[in-house]
Amino acid sequence: xxxxxxxxxxxxxxxxxxxxxxxxxxxxxxxxxxxxxxxxxxxxxxxxxxxxxxxxxxxxxxxxxxxxxxxxxxxxxxxxxxxxxxxxxxxxxxxxxxxxxxxxxxxxxxxxxxxxxxxxxxxxxxxxxxxxxxxxxxxxxxxxxxxxxxxxxxxxxxxxxxxxxxxxxxxxxxxxxxxxx
Amino acid sequence: xxxxxxxxxxxxxxxxxxxxxxxxxxxxxxxxxxxxxxxxxxxxxxxxxxxxxxxxxxxxxxxxxxxxxxxxxxxxxxxxxxxxxxxxxxxxxxxxxxxxxxxxxxxxxxxxxxxxxxxxxxxxxxxxxxxxxxxxxxxxxxxxxxxxxxxxxxxxxxxxxxxxxxxxxxxxxxxxxxxxxxxxxxxxxxxxxxxxxxxxxxxxxxxxxxxxxxxxxxxxxxxxxxxxxxxxxxxxxxxxxxxxxxxxxxxxxxxxxxxxxxxxxxxxxxxxxxxxxxxxxxxxxxxxxxxxxxxxxxxxxxxxxxxxxxxxxxxxxxxxxxxxxxxxxxxxxxxxxxxxxxxxxxxxxxxxxxxxxxxxxxxxxxxxxxxxxxxxxxxxxxxxxxxxxxxxxxxxxxxxxxxxxxxxxxxxxxxxxxxxxxxxxxxxxxxxxxxxxxxxxxxxxxxxxxxxxxxxxxxxxxxxxxxxxxxxxxxxxxxxxxxxxxxxxxxxxxxxxxxxxxxxxxxxxx
Numbered sequence: 001x002x003x004x005x006x007x008x009x010x011x012x013x014x015x016x017x018x019x020x021x022x023x024x025x026x027x028x029x030x031x032x033x034x035x036x037x038x039x040x041x042x043x044x045x046x047x048x049x050x051x052x053x054x055x056x057x058x059x060x061x062x063x064x065x066x067x068x069x070x071x072x073x074x075x076x077x078x079x080x081x082x083x084x085x086x087x088x089x090x091x092x093x094x095x096x097x098x099x100x101x102x103x104x105x106x107x108x109x110x111x112x113x114x115x116x117x118x119x120x121x122x123x124x125x126x127x128x129x130x131x132x133x134x135x136x137x138x139x140x141x142x143x144x145x146x147x148x149x150x151x152x153x154x155x156x157x158x159x160x161x162x163x164x165x166x167x168x169x170x171x172x173x174x175x176x177x178x179x180x181x
Numbered sequence: 182x183x184x185x186x187x188x189x190x191x192x193x194x195x196x197x198x199x200x201x202x203x204x205x206x207x208x209x210x211x212x213x214x215x216x217x218x219x220x221x222x223x224x225x226x227x228x229x230x231x232x233x234x235x236x237x238x239x240x241x242x243x244x245x246x247x248x249x250x251x252x253x254x255x256x257x258x259x260x261x262x263x264x265x266x267x268x269x270x271x272x273x274x275x276x277x278x279x280x281x282x283x284x285x286x287x288x289x290x291x292x293x294x295x296x297x298x299x300x301x302x303x304x305x306x307x308x309x310x311x312x313x314x315x316x317x318x319x320x321x322x323x324x325x326x327x328x329x330x331x332x333x334x335x336x337x338x339x340x341x342x343x344x345x346x347x348x349x350x351x352x353x354x355x356x357x358x359x360x361x362x363x364x365x366x367x368x369x370x371x372x373x374x375x376x377x378x379x380x381x382x383x384x385x386x387x388x389x390x391x392x393x394x395x396x397x398x399x400x401x402x403x404x405x406x407x408x409x410x411x412x413x414x415x416x417x418x419x420x421x422x423x424x425x426x427x428x429x430x431x432x433x434x435x436x437x438x439x440x441x442x443x444x445x446x447x448x449x450x451x452x453x454x455x456x457x458x459x460x461x462x463x464x465x466x467x468x469x470x471x472x473x474x475x476x477x478x479x480x481x482x483x484x485x486x487x488x489x490x491x492x493x494x495x496x497x498x499x500x501x502x503x504x505x506x507x508x509x510x511x512x513x514x515x516x517x518x519x520x521x522x523x524x525x526x527x528x529x530x531x532x533x534x535x536x537x538x539x540x541x542x543x544x545x546x547x548x549x550x551x552x553x554x555x556x557x558x559x560x561x562x563x564x565x566x567x568x569x570x571x572x573x574x575x576x577x578x579x580x581x582x583x584x585x586x587x588x589x590x591x592x593x594x595x596x597x598x599x600x601x602x603x604x605x606x607x608x609x610x611x612x613x614x615x616x617x618x619x620x621x622x623x624x625x626x627x628x629x630x631x632x633x634x635x636x637x638x639x640x641x642x643x644x645x646x647x648x649x650x651x652x653x654x655x656x657x658x659x660x661x662x663x664x665x666x667x668x669x670x671x672x673x674x675x676x677x678x679x680x681x682x683x684x685x686x687x688x689x690x691x
Contacts, residue, residue, distance in 0.1 A: 007580040010664050019529070051667075052583055053584055126595070
């Protein structure tokens with residue numbers, strides 16, 4: 001298990017490999033929390049409430065799906081990624097020193113499930129230093145399954161689900177086509 | 182007639198650390214649910230609105246301060262001619278007859294090359310040649326993509342098409358962009374015979390010299406392409422099948438040869454013949470995180486032919502190239518020390534022409550219209566970063582300072598209107614941001630009645646109507662415009678290898 005305060009910018013951080021550059025122009029419009037990306041290739045993007053600040057990330061690789069107490073999280077979603085192989089990293093803003101967290105050893109290539117839980121997501125830009133820090137739980141394990149939106153209660157999540165991607169922006173909708181309400 | 186075969190002259194270079202060529206790309210099989218590829222691709226350096234065709238790219242910029250070509254520009258000066266004449270074999274009767282004056286037999290033939298401005302002589306042939314090339318030339322965006330893609334493949338040896346923007350400026354000046362620089366200029370070849378103490382000019386030829394250099398943000402390999410095309414000749418300068426053009430490439434400073442280079446082919450100095458040569462180079466200072474190296478690739482070429490000794494080679498040298506590994510994702514990592522957080526492979530080197538100021542373009546009719554409009558209003562009120570001539574913005578990568586910039590321009594105490602977030606200009610990711618700027622200015626906004634979409638609470642006391650080069654602007658704009666428009670800076674910074682402290686400009690189009 002690896003935990004860290006990660007710097008984010010433009011309301012996002014990503015999951016990628018050791019040679020993945022920070023940043024993506026993609027966002028999880030489908031569920032307002034997490035989506036697989038095409039850039040970074042075979043990665044994922046998590047959208048945050050804060051635009052330019054730190055969030056707390058707890059990331060871990062597991063052999064199978066964990067049980068999660070959704071009651072303590074605002075938003076919970078699970079998507080699939082097609083991992084090319086290698087260690088997995090949480091990658092934050094493009095800053096100096098780099099803000100990144102390697103949370104797995106080398107993972108073999110193949111399909112993986114990515115579960116993300118988020119809370120304290122709605123203070124956003126109005127978050128004062130004394131306010132709770134946004135928190136994210138990231139869990140990965142090998143396997144295939146339909147993508148799931150398990151819980152969505154934050155205003156942040158709702159905002160991005162209702163937003164419309166601009167022409168040219170990617171929009172990743174899971175095979176099940178789930179969309180909140 | 183003996184024709185010299187063209188060849189590549191490789192000069193020994195100072196060896197740096199051994200550099201393994203870097204090839205980017207994670208191979209993966211995407212699930213069917215994955216979205217289409219993003220609109221920004223390798224080689225896109227102008228911003229997503231340009232990549233998506235919603236704005237035109239900016240015109241190429243003439244590069245000031247380009248290093249002067251290392252050899253004397255005029256190899257036709259008398260001293261050079263006299264020196265060359267001492268090495269020339271006596272002209273044969275055949276050559277003298279070909280020239281049209283048999284009495285020149287026994288004289289010494291010399292040729293020289295010098296740059297000239299295009300004049301009336303041969304103009305129609307010259308312009309027709311350029312026009313024909315322009316019809317097939319790639320546009321700015323496509324040319325940049327092709328160049329970047331080609332460099333990533335170490336087996337690439339193909340000469341690339343000269344971009345249209347370069348063909349439109351055949352004036353002997355280097356100009357271009359962050360990852361492409363081009364110069365098309367006219368050269369005059371003069372043929373003399375020195376006989377019985379008299380110098381006699383026996384011919385002239387005009388040619389275009391194309392120097393096209395390109396880099397990629399994705400790899401520390403770059404290219405310098407040379408083309409020589411004769412378009413007019415008189416006297417000896419009009420002899421067909423008589424002269425060859427020979428070239429050799431070299432590179433100075435932190436560079437070494439990469440595979441794929443060629444000499445001028447076919448190497449014939451005949452009217453209309455396209456003689457192309459390509460050279461590839463790699464940085465010798467980009468293997469470690471934080472490495473930065475500089476280099477100048479060059480081509481030397483001359484016209485060679487039976488009976489005429491060339492004075493000295495014509496040299497063309499690119500503007501300064503910078504390769505860096507500052508974008509390596511290796512380095513300090515936050516979080517618990519874990520044994521599998523071992524030192525990652527060093528990746529991420531790329532190269533640019535650092536004297537070319539990158540330009541980020543947003544269109545007011547593009548994907549992020551309110552963001553674009555805010556930036557335009559802020560720049561027009563005197564704040565820095567305005568294309569083409571404004572004081573530049575400089576990139577800031579310190580996260581604490583970035584956050585301070587954001588909090589100064591957009592205090593957390595301000596309640597955001599529903600669906601909106603606070604946008605600031607200059608960007609918080611620049612040293613001109615609200616907290617880090619020097620000298621320190623004050624806030625301004627463009628709230629109604631200035632701009633209907635700029636929503637600000639009058640209780641915050643941010644004045645409108647403020648102008649001047651210091652300070653900052655704040656506006657509440659739609660959150661998705663703000664977040665996604667801002668996120669476009671990420672590929673812009675990467676694509677242009679804009680390091681901490683590097684300058685750039687922001688351009689707003691209609």
